[in-house]
Amino acid sequence: MDQNTREELLRLFNSKLNQAMKFYLETCSRCGMCTHACHVHESMPQVKYIAAYRAEIVRRLYKRYFKKQGRIWPWMGESKELGDVALEELYEAAYSCTGCRRCMVYCPHGIDTQMLMSIAKLLLVGANSEPEILTLLADTSIEKGRSIDLLKTSFMQGVKRLEEEVVKKWKTEAGETTIPVDVEGASLLYVALAGAHSIIPAAAVFNAAKENWTLSFFEAVNFGAFVGDPTKTKLILDRIVNEARRLKVKEVCICECGTAYRVMKQLSGKQPFAVSSVTEVHARYIKEGRIQLDRFAFKDPVTYHDPCQIARNAGVIYEARYILNSLADDYREMSPDPKYNWCCGGGGGLVALGDETLDFRMKSAKVKAEQVNDTGAKILSTACENCHTQLSNLNDHYKMDVRVRFLSSMVADALVQPDALS
Amino acid sequence: MSEEIKADKVMDLRGMPCPMPVVKISKGIKEVEIGQVVEAHSTDPGSLTDFPAWARTSGNEILKTEQDGDVIKFFIKRTA
Ligand code: SF4
Ligand code: SF4
Numbered sequence: 001m002d003q004n005t006r007e008e009l010l011r012l013f014n015s016k017l018n019q020a021m022k023f024y025l026e027t028c029s030r031c032g033m034c035t036h037a038c039h040v041h042e043s044m045p046q047v048k049y050i051a052a053y054r055a056e057i058v059r060r061l062y063k064r065y066f067k068k069q070g071r072i073w074p075w076m077g078e079s080k081e082l083g084d085v086a087l088e089e090l091y092e093a094a095y096s097c098t099g100c101r102r103c104m105v106y107c108p109h110g111i112d113t114q115m116l117m118s119i120a121k122l123l124l125v126g127a128n129s130e131p132e133i134l135t136l137l138a139d140t141s142i143e144k145g146r147s148i149d150l151l152k153t154s155f156m157q158g159v160k161r162l163e164e165e166v167v168k169k170w171k172t173e174a175g176e177t178t179i180p181v182d183v184e185g186a187s188l189l190y191v192a193l194a195g196a197h198s199i200i201p202a203a204a205v206f207n208a209a210k211e212n213w214t215l216s217f218f219e220a221v222n223f224g225a226f227v228g229d230p231t232k233t234k235l236i237l238d239r240i241v242n243e244a245r246r247l248k249v250k251e252v253c254i255c256e257c258g259t260a261y262r263v264m265k266q267l268s269g270k271q272p273f274a275v276s277s278v279t280e281v282h283a284r285y286i287k288e289g290r291i292q293l294d295r296f297a298f299k300d301p302v303t304y305h306d307p308c309q310i311a312r313n314a315g316v317i318y319e320a321r322y323i324l325n326s327l328a329d330d331y332r333e334m335s336p337d338p339k340y341n342w343c344c345g346g347g348g349g350l351v352a353l354g355d356e357t358l359d360f361r362m363k364s365a366k367v368k369a370e371q372v373n374d375t376g377a378k379i380l381s382t383a384c385e386n387c388h389t390q391l392s393n394l395n396d397h398y399k400m401d402v403r404v405r406f407l408s409s410m411v412a413d414a415l416v417q418p419d420a421l422s
Numbered sequence: 423m424s425e426e427i428k429a430d431k432v433m434d435l436r437g438m439p440c441p442m443p444v445v446k447i448s449k450g451i452k453e454v455e456i457g458q459v460v461e462a463h464s465t466d467p468g469s470l471t472d473f474p475a476w477a478r479t480s481g482n483e484i485l486k487t488e489q490d491g492d493v494i495k496f497f498i499k500r501t502a
Contacts, residue, residue, distance in 0.1 A: 133448060136444075136448055137441050137445070141475070143476075143479045144472065144475035151475070154487070155470050155471050158467030158468075193468065194440055194467070194469055194471075194472050195437070195438070195439060195440055195466045196437075196467065197437070198440070199467070219440065219472070257440070352441050354446075388439065389442075
């Protein structure tokens with residue numbers, strides 16, 4: 001690594017050193033409480049998968065370049081030179097961590113390993129050593145923001161073709177638009193993913209609740225966050241913020257995508273609209289009597305996987321239980337306290353890396369498969385696209401014999417139709 | 423009737439979870455020679471905005487997009 005690259009990387013490192021980060025970097029007492037907290041380590045017990053060990057990779061660079069002792073006597077203590085070997089270690093640490101923050105719940109100091117891994121990811125971006133596909137996905141999202149005016153018409157035509165499927169789940173009345181797009185003055189902007197499965201059930205439920213809604217032109221997911229690039233994260237986020245402001249909506253509802261929800265909720269700043277997850281919105285509709293669900297729509301035992309970014313990291317826990325207890329005969333908790341729920345093993349961009357990470361994802365999430373099996377459930381519900389993909393892969397790999405379902409699609413399937421109501 | 427485009431590789435991306443269609447096409451396009459064409463099938467409305475944006479970003483060219491019932495067909499020429 002040449003001197004210019006090193007200086008640039010240290011500048012990036014420095015840009016992350018706020019008070020919280022310095023606390024995480026200076027506080028670890030090596031108590032070992034996080035050792036068994038990480039699903040990767042519990043499934044594959046190797047030192048490199050201990051949360052504190054990952055953090056140490058970043059911490060040694062910090063000691064070398066940002067602490068007096070490391071700068072004056074770099075050979076003393078545990079400081080480390082920033083070079084190609086360090087980059088390889090940073091890659092291994094960051095891309096074997098899903099950012100689930102389960103370790104943080106166990107740490108007596110609340111050290112946030114995911115935040116420390118965000119330094120590792122930023123340094124990798126700075127050195128052009130991040131996974132290329134994640135940057136391509138982020139750049140594609142940014143390009144879409146730039147050229148959306150050219151693409152709007154074909155998107156609207158594509159959406160129109162889904163209406164028939166929506167109507168099968170909930171019939172719209174004469175004069176109502178089944179999937180409204182680009183409606184100024186709508187109350188709620190729904191931000192979906194590219195897939196039809198992310199739009200059809202949600203549309204049916206909005207229509208059943210008589211919501212004044214409109215569908216976003218953009219996909220909710222933020223690949224800038226996966227790759228750990230704050231500039232790209234903001235550009236991708238701003239597309240939705242600007243659309244919401246232009247349409248003057250009161251609420252932005254994020255589809256079943258954990259990262260999308262957490263980024264929008266925690267990074268969009270003060271805005272004239274509220275941010276909610278589709279799970280929160282569905283729970284609200286049930287509570288307010290805006291939709292009626294068949295209490296016994298699902299007879300088989302159901303369990304729920306809390307997506308880390310929605311539950312542990314953003315606090316949406318109760319709502320999913322409220323929904324499931326409104327439509328399932330036999331709901332079973334996976335963990336006595338949802339904040340200790342195991343990560344599915346697919347976060348942090350690992351699922352987006354596809355087949356490349358499949359072997360690691362399966363091995364590192366063995367404890368998750370066991371946790372699901374222990375419930376005896378036949379339906380495994382979740383509210384995140386990444387989790388759904390990873391849990392489906394685990395289901396095949398470990399022959400778990402469950403049906404993996406999106407919570408929103410279960411709500412749509414449980415809707416009591418108007419003719420049944422009358 | 424528009425001109426027939428002969429594809430060198432056909433990819434079925436129907437019903438795939440996010441972000442697999444873009445991930446798969448990014449890999450698939452590299453499996454043909456520069457100048458050759460991949461025909462990608464999708465059923466997702468989001469691909470109508472994702473694929474053109476991806477093509478611009480990756481420097482490839484969408485020659486034609488056509489609709490065949492529920493299926494959206496993209497004819498993409500590898501140019502990068
Ligand atoms: S954030 Fe999750 S994956 Fe990362 S070290 Fe902590 S427990 Fe392990
Ligand atoms: S639990 Fe916290 S203080 Fe203890 S070793 Fe892990 S990171 Fe360090």
